[in-house]
Amino acid sequence: MLGLEHLPGNDALKVSLRTALHRRFPQAVLLSGPEGCGESDWAHTIAAALLCTGAGEHPCMTCASCRKMAHQTHPDFIVIDEGDSEIKVDTARRIREEAAILPNDGERKVFWIAHADRMNSSAQNALLKVLEEPPRYVFFLLTACQPGALLQTIRSRCTLYQLEPPHTTPIDTPELLEPARIFLSALARGEEYGMLLGANGFAKANKATFQQAMTILCTAVRDAALVSSGCPPLLPALATETRALAGALTTAKLLALYDHFSLLSRRAEVNASSPIQCAVLAAGAYQIGYAPRLDVSTSKRLNKNGGNTI
Numbered sequence: 001m002l003g004l005e006h007l008p009g010n011d012a013l014k015v016s017l018r019t020a021l022h023r024r025f026p027q028a029v030l031l032s033g034p035e036g037c038g039e040s041d042w043a044h045t046i047a048a049a050l051l052c053t054g055a056g057e058h059p060c061m062t063c064a065s066c067r068k069m070a071h072q073t074h075p076d077f078i079v080i081d082e083g084d085s086e087i088k089v090d091t092a093r094r095i096r097e098e099a100a101i102l103p104n105d106g107e108r109k110v111f112w113i114a115h116a117d118r119m120n121s122s123a124q125n126a127l128l129k130v131l132e133e134p135p136r137y138v139f140f141l142l143t144a145c146q147p148g149a150l151l152q153t154i155r156s157r158c159t160l161y162q163l164e165p166p167h168t169t170p171i172d173t174p175e176l177l178e179p180a181r182i183f184l185s186a187l188a189r190g191e192e193y194g195m196l197l198g199a200n201g202f203a204k205a206n207k208a209t210f211q212q213a214m215t216i217l218c219t220a221v222r223d224a225a226l227v228s229s230g231c232p233p234l235l236p237a238l239a240t241e242t243r244a245l246a247g248a249l250t251t252a253k254l255l256a257l258y259d260h261f262s263l264l265s266r267r268a269e270v271n272a273s274s275p276i277q278c279a280v281l282a283a284g285a286y287q288i289g290y291a292p293r294l295d296v297s298t299s300k301r302l303n304k305n306g307g308n309t310i
């Protein structure tokens, strides 16, 4: 599961969703977009944001609710996905019955109806009333590639959000591709020296080129985080490295790497000392991917034995 900021593109939609999350989020939402636009990732992230109990931006990715969402074990997130089959009236009745039951964990319950445009008209009619007047704790997310296939009465009860198809990231500077490839494949293998070699390929870059290199790295790790969801990669030129990264590092580490590359890109605005930036790039990425984390118990043990205070 990804945070809103890590989902590709759709900047205007992210602003609308954040605003709605801070105020009063609509209880029935229809999210539509072309096939392969990542609607499943968006539905999971929005549901996680609605169920999140952490502080700050939602989803916080760290609270108990977000962890359950990441492990797909949240009892108050109910997924209705019949694949290519028609969604029939019996399913709609079960949704209605389930919506009448209070949430298990917290104060909200989210239903995601995938391929909502495959609901037949009896199913849609059976859902109308609960969509119009849901219990106060219920939120419906409907995703559909062809929203026009839904009855007007269903559409009018939902707040509509439109997903743009993801755009493949153009690489305007092809000479960045080879160092990026060296850096990413070394990162997937956990080889710090190889990462340094790759990062050195950006050492002579000016500010704009260095920032473009960071965009390439950000896109590659995000592609890796989305590999399992079936989203097409935005950087097909680095698909091999992306798959290797997905196999080597957890989603949490991939997203921490995304944040590391984004930070370096922002730092380049004020500090364009590229050789130093490149060393920080490689060392920081290695640290995020492979350095063992010292937990509290280790820290206590070290102190007791006269070791360094952490």
Ligand SMILES: [Zn+2]
Residues within 6 Å of the ligand: 051, 052, 053, 054, 059, 060, 061, 062, 063, 064, 065, 066
């Ligand atoms: Zn949370």
